[in-house]
Every structure is written in C-alpha cells, then in structure tokens.
Amino acid sequence: MSATPRIAGALLAAGLVAGAGARGEARSQGRVGSVLYATTTRLYLDAGSRDGLAPGQVLHFQRSGSCRVEQVSETRATCLGAGGAGVTFPLPEPPPPRPVVRLPPPTRPAVLEQRRSVLASASYPHVDYREAAGGGLEARRGSIDAGIGHTTWWVSGGRGAWNQERADAGIRGASLGAGFTLDLDLSARRWSRRSDPISFRPDDPTQLYVWEASISRRSGDGGPAFSIGRVRPYRVPGQVILDGAQAGWRLEGGSEAGVFGGAVPNSVTLAPSFDHGTLGAYWIGQRVFEADSTVRFLRHEARIAFVNTDDLGKRVEGEALLEARITRRLDAAVNVRAGAGAAHGLGSLDTIRLDAVRLDLTARPFDSLSLSGSFRHEGGSVPELDGPGHLLLGGEARHADASAAWVPIEALRFSVLSGLSTDLVTQKTRRWIGPEVALTRLFGDRGGVSLGYFQEDGWAPGRSAWFQVLARSQGVLQILARVSWFQTSQIAPVDLDELGVSTSIQAQLGPRVAFRLSAMARTVLNGQRSLFGPATGQVMLADAELAGTF
C-alpha cells in the first residue's frame, strides 16, 4: 500500500470519528435524529417513542423541509413527507424515564413444584361440559323451530292457482326443569284459494295438524321414563301417534322396556277420537361397541300391540327392527311387521299376515366405492280410507332399488342407480336404471354439476335426463338449479314429452333465520312440437318459507 491512500484513509477515519463525536455531542446537547431510508412519500427514522416521537408530530429538518410522524415504535418511526437519507432533524425533549421496578426474586423450585401438583390434582368443571341428568345418546338442548310459508300450484287451462299459507312450529326437548322436557310439532294451514275438483278435505279451508304435544322425562342415567299428551311414542317401531301415555323403565346405556296406550287420532284430520285406540308393550335396545370390534353398533326395537284404527280396524300387530353397523364397511337394517285381524275380539284372530318387510344394506368395500340396496314389501295394512272419491285405495306393493357410487378422485363421482316398483293389486310394474356423473367440486368449495340419464320400463315406459348445478357460499347461500327432460309412453294418447326447470334456493339471513324458495315449472308438449303451443300444457309449483331456529 502506498503512502497516499494510507494518509487518505487516516483522514477519512479521523473525519468519521470527528463527525460521530460531533453528532454525539449534538445528541447530548441538542439531540438530533436522522432519516435512515426514504421513499417518494415516506421517510424511515432512526428515532422512536424513547426519543420523544409520537404519531402526528411534525418534524422540521435542520436544513429545509418537514414531515409528519406516521407510526412509532420504541426505537424507529415512519414519517410522511419528502426528504432524503441522512437528513437530520432536532428531537423533542424525551419523556421522563420510567421508574425502575425491582422484581421479586424467583420462586424456589420446591414451591413451583408444589403449586403444579395442586393444579394438576384439582378438579374443575368445564363450562359446557357439566354432567347433567338426562344425558345419553338422545341428550340434547331444547330447540324451537318456527316458520311461515306459502305454496302455489298452477296449471295452464285450469280454474286458477291453488294457494296455501302455513305456519309450522316445533319444540324439541325443551327443558321444563326437574328433568322434564316439552316436545311440540304442529302445522296450521290455510287454503286462500282452491278450486274443484278437490280431493283432500274440500270443506276445510283451514286445517290444523298436531303431531306431537307431550311432556316427557327420560334420563340417560336410567330409571323411570314416560311421555304424556299427544305422544309420538319414543322409538316404538311402527307405532302411530296417540293421545295417551308411554311409560317404561330405562336401564343405564339406553335400553328401555315399557307399555303405551291411548286413543288414536283420525288419520286424515288428526282430530282426537275416542272411538279408536291402542294398547301395547315395547322394547328398545341400543349399544355402541368398541371401535375395533366387528359389530360397531346395534339397535333393536320391538312392539306388540292391539290396535283399533279408522283405516285398519281392530288388529293385533307385532313389529321388530334390527339395525347394525358391521365393521366400518357394512350397514344393515331389517324391519318386519306382522298382524292379524281381531274384528271379533282377541279370541278369534284372523290369519297372520305379513304387513311389511323392509331390508336396507349399504356396503363400502373400499373407501371409494359404495354399494347400497333396499327391498320393501308392503302388505295390505296401509289402505287409503278417505281417498279420492272415498275409495279404499292402496294395497300390497313391492319396491327394490340398488345403486353403486364410485369416487375415483375427490371431485368426481360415477353412479349407477336402478329400481323396481310393483303394485301387486293391479300388477303394474315400473323399472328404471341409469348412470349419473357428478363433478362435485367443479367450482371448488363453491359447488359442482351433475348429469344423469334414466331408461325406464314397465306400464309407463320412458326415459329422462337432467343437468344440475349446485352453487353455494358456505353457510350463507345455496342454489340448486336443474333442467330436466322426461318422455313417457302409454300414459297419454301419444308419447308425452315434458321439459322442466326447477330451482331451490336456501339463504341464511342470520345466525337463526333462513329463507328457502323452491320452484318447479314444466311444459308438457302433448304430442306437439312447440314448447308453448295452444295444445301444450304448463304446470308450476312454487314454495317459499321463512324459518327460524331458536
């Protein structure tokens, strides 16, 4: 290294030291801050609240210009204004120093250990997890559902639309204290417009239906269990509602046995009727097994009763239901009901008839594949007593269906659905089978689309296809729209083509209030080629409901 640069370096160092010393002197005497970085609108300062800066303060640079303090930390600040790096400014008087607080000496380890052990052994109740009477699988907080709605049915060429207004209310398990709960389920309906021909209660434009109005006590810890009032008997398979009581004894774990009895209301109006009644006994069993056991869940229920109803007359009925989850791959349920007429008393029973056999199976051999099927035989135990024209309709029927769904990837589902339904009285049968493809996450979390086709056979053969879009904004809005085409043969003088659109909108207006709108419209071509020609027909159905949950 030559002497010249060495001298220059020494001078520079001396200059820097002198400068620093001068600045330190300024800080100690006049106190100066400086700009570290600068953008076109904002300056970053090397001083903060410790140096007396506060937001909104205006700083005047020592040469020229100013800026307004924007945000302040202890040692840094930003300032809005124009300037350059290195620009200095006088600092205000610093705030008085905080008094020094001397902390207590650290707690001795032995004391900490003692406190920890006390905390660990202490029991304290959780806010929402306090044990309460009435616990168990059916334990629940009471809820109140209420809603008002309007429905319109309209057909072209008819005598005008049919309009119905309704108010629905439901109270489920509302606590009345001392372990008693209230259940209520009712609907009030008013036909503001209807025109002939009317089949259902033509003389009653205002209708009230009460399906449940009962007070119950049923503890998860076992003991006596009962319901009284208009009772929907608790887990008594196949038992209709009754005006009376259900009383039983409950074991810990949910099993229960008991009796029930009372008057059976009219099947059409639900008006109380002391002309009809029922008396019987029931059994409920439910058990959840360990997660690694073969049978994971088992539910079995049974009923035997003498019934006297307006539609079936006097009978003795027995019914059993068994539902099981076997591993996590198979769900199975079977339900059997048999009955015998007892028109002349219990001593002279008719031949026992099979009223119903129902079988449901769902299997998931792989996580991506689901197979399900069902079979139902409905005996002659559910005729329509007060049907159109006061005819005795209904009768024996059978139904079966099978479906398979494959989900190769999360957003794609292939399905094949099929079914069969036979009216054993008229021997009329229909069968259907078809594929469905669903892109369930085409719009990500916002929804997807599906497309399906069915080929149909039987007394009214035909085919149908649809395209459906489901869009949703999580928890706020859900819109389902579908375009459908149906072709049906042998149900009119010519093959019948129908084109329909339907939509369902659910909007959550608040945490407790929701609005639902469903609408369906079809045009029936009646052998014509134009969609809305004079010989075609149009039908429409719209339903709007405002519902709240409290």
Add this chain to the structure above:
Amino acid sequence: MSLLLVALALVAAPPPPSRMQPPGHIAVETRCEACHSPAGWTPVSFDHSRTGFPLEGRHVSASCRACHGSSTDFRAPVPTSCGACHQDVHTGEFGNRCASCHDPSSWATQFGPDAHRFTNFPLTGRHAAIPCEECHQNQRDRRFTRAAADCFACHQTDYARTAGTSLDHARAGFGIDCKSCHFPTRFKGARFAGHDACFQLSAGPHAGIGCLDCHTTLTSFATPGTCSTNTADCMRCHACSHETQTHARVAGFQCSNRKCYECHTFTPATGLRPPAARVNR
C-alpha cells in the same frame, strides 16, 4: 452399570407433564389449543371432518353432547346412522336412509315431482303440480305407501261426473282406461283414437277442438264408433249467415246440422271436401 441406572431411572420416571389427562377428558392429549381458545372454554372449535362424519347444515350448531352423550371420551364410537339420533316420523316406511329425501340443512323434504318419477307413478302433466295430500291423504303416519297407480282409482269421481252430460262416459261405453283418450295435463282436449275414421280431429281445420264443441246432446254417443251419430253441432261454430253466403251455389243447401252431413261426409281420402257433383258451378 451407569447405563443400567440411567435406564432404570427412565423407566421409573413419571410421565412428562404434557401427557397428563385434563379433568373431564379421558385419553385425550393436553393440546387444549386444538379445540379451545384463550377466549374461554366455549365455544369449542374442532375439525370434525377428520372423523369421517363431517358436520354439515344443522349438525354444525348441535352441541357435542347431543351426539357424544354424557361421555367425555370423544374417541368412543358414536353411531352415524340417522336413526340412532333421530326418531322416524314415517313409522319405518322408508327405512334408515333419510338422505334420500332430506339433507342436513333442514327436515324440509327434498323429494319433489322429479324424484317421484322413481316410483310406480311418474308425475306427468298436472300431477306434478298438485299437493301431495290430494293423493296421499294420511296425515297421521306420514306414510306414502298408497300404491294407486291406476288412473281410475283416483279419477272415478271425474268419470262419474260426466253422467247426464253430452259426454256421459258410461252411456257412451267409454272404458275406464282414462289415458287412452286424456292427456295428464287436463281432461279437456281429449283425443279419441277412433274419431279420425269418422271426422278428422288430429289434423286439418278441426284439429284441437274439444269434444263439447260439437257433441252437445245426450244422444251424441249413442252408437260410438259407427260414424252415424249425426249429432254434431256444426252450426255452433259455423255461422249461418256466413255459410249461406258461401253455399249460395249449392243446390238444396239448408243451414242445419243434419244437412251438413249429406255432403260433408268425412273420409280419410277426401277429407271434408264435398262431392263436386253437388256443387252448382
């Protein structure tokens, strides 16, 4: 030796504090923050979708205990079938697959006229826009097992309503297979298959007219299918003033229904055109 002592000490040592069970929770690790927040023990936030039973719709706001019961062991199996928690108001008719008609957002049914096609009775025409109770009248049991697929089972009163009218179905010998003549949209606008053999209605100038437009008397259907009723009320639509003018050159023309038939005898070959010889040129 020292290694042995260290191993014994490790074995005999109590479990680390982080493995302790919090009171009220069984066999759960103490990662409180996985469910709770410093704001309080409630509300609890937990990603339930990892359990194989994602909480959707109304299940989101259900309390934990509503499904898990009084147990504090959330790893204990909980039945996932609907019937394990919800009582069946349909008295078992539809089995345990509630999702065929309901979704978790509400008990309002998703089953509509389109879905009814997968039963023994597709809802065509007007049947798609009538209240369910018009056919399924039972309100008590909320069952829908009325297998009345036959038209006449529901429409017997409509058939009987024609008695004493000019369309007296029984008197005319019409069968009870309603769909052979009627469309499912409305009764008016029926199509009688044999009518074209006597008088074309499926096409031509009289296409689309209703039965009652012509058949106005009780004797209209005295001999159905013979083309010899001679009771059609032509003059109801064809005004005499106009027809007299247009038939000015027709010999023997009279403005009366029976006289129309003398010339306007329909045949599929000639349609309604009268024989040329009858017209005075």
